[in-house]
Amino acid sequence: MKRSLLLSLLLLAGTAGASPVRAGGDVALLLRQEAGGQRTGLLSMGPRLSLDLGRYFALSADYRFAWASEGNVASATTLYHRTSLRPEFHLPVRTTDFVLAAGPALTVVHTSLGGTGTRASATYSRLGVSGGAAVDIHLASLTLRTGVDVVWAARRMDVSVGLGALYSFGGSP
Numbered sequence: 719m720k721r722s723l724l725l726s727l728l729l730l731a732g733t734a735g736a737s738p739v740r741a742g743g744d745v746a747l748l749l750r751q752e753a754g755g756q757r758t759g760l761l762s763m764g765p766r767l768s769l770d771l772g773r774y775f776a777l778s779a780d781y782r783f784a785w786a787s788e789g790n791v792a793s794a795t796t797l798y799h800r801t802s803l804r805p806e807f808h809l810p811v812r813t814t815d816f817v818l819a820a821g822p823a824l825t826v827v828h829t830s831l832g833g834t835g836t837r838a839s840a841t842y843s844r845l846g847v848s849g850g851a852a853v854d855i856h857l858a859s860l861t862l863r864t865g866v867d868v869v870w871a872a873r874r875m876d877v878s879v880g881l882g883a884l885y886s887f888g889g890s891p
Contacts, residue, residue, distance in 0.1 A: 738886040740768040740861060746880025748784050750798065757877075760784040760798065766882060768806075776806040778819060782878070792833040799826045800869065800876075802848040815854040823848035823869045825876070846871030859886040 748762040762784035769777045784798040804821030823846045830839040852865025863882040868875060 738770055738859075740770070740884040740886045742766055742861075742882055742884035744780065744782070744863070744880050744882035746782070746867070746878040748782070748798070748876060748878040750784075750876050751874045758786070760786050762798070762800075762878060762880075766884060768884060773810060774808050776808060777803070778806050779803045792831065795830045797828045800824070802869075804848055804850070808854070813856045815856070817852040817854055817863075817865070818850075819852070820847065820849045822846070823871075825869065825871060844871040844874065846874075860884070861886065 743763065743765050745761070745763045748760045749757040750760060752758055762782045764781040764783050766778065766780040768779075771777060780802055782798075782800040785796070786798075787793065787795045800823060802821060802823035804819040806817050806819040808815040808817050824843060825846060826841065826843045828839065828841040830837060832838070846869045848867060848869045850865055850867035852863050855862045861884040863884065865880060865882075867878045867880070
């Protein structure tokens with residue numbers, strides 16, 4: 719099933735003309751919504767892969783990682799992982815694209831609490847809907863991106879504002 723889906727996407731992209739694969743990374747300020755409604759700011763980063771499906775559409779996959787540690791006597795460490803797969807709509811204006819994207823996102827959070835000799839940890843995952851808006855600036859085979867992403871999950875909404883760079887393989891966008 720996975721191979722046939724990938725093959726179908728590649729064939730569909732091949733009929734649309736030049737279809738570069740772009741790979742790169744993002745750095746963002748992640749504002750996680752906590753239980754009380756307040757937001758915690760974390761620096762997140764991770765890789766991004768994009769497959770252009772013609773001039774107006776792309777399929778994008780990304781992974782984000784963030785880490786937070788606090789406390790002196792009793793420490794708390796939180797690891798945040800998010801992965802998403804989203805179709806994107808591109809509105810081209812000269813060398814700039816205005817991008818809208820939406821799709822599923824899986825978030826996994828692991829928290830450990832510890833003191834003198836005692837440790838406790840919890841891991842949970844949430845399936846949510848990811849949406850975003852971005853501006854891509856194309857510089858030959860390099861694409862610079864700035865954007866805002868929002869992930870809606872049960873009783874939670876996380877927002878990230880970030881910058882990224884993608885390198886095009888197989889042609890210019």
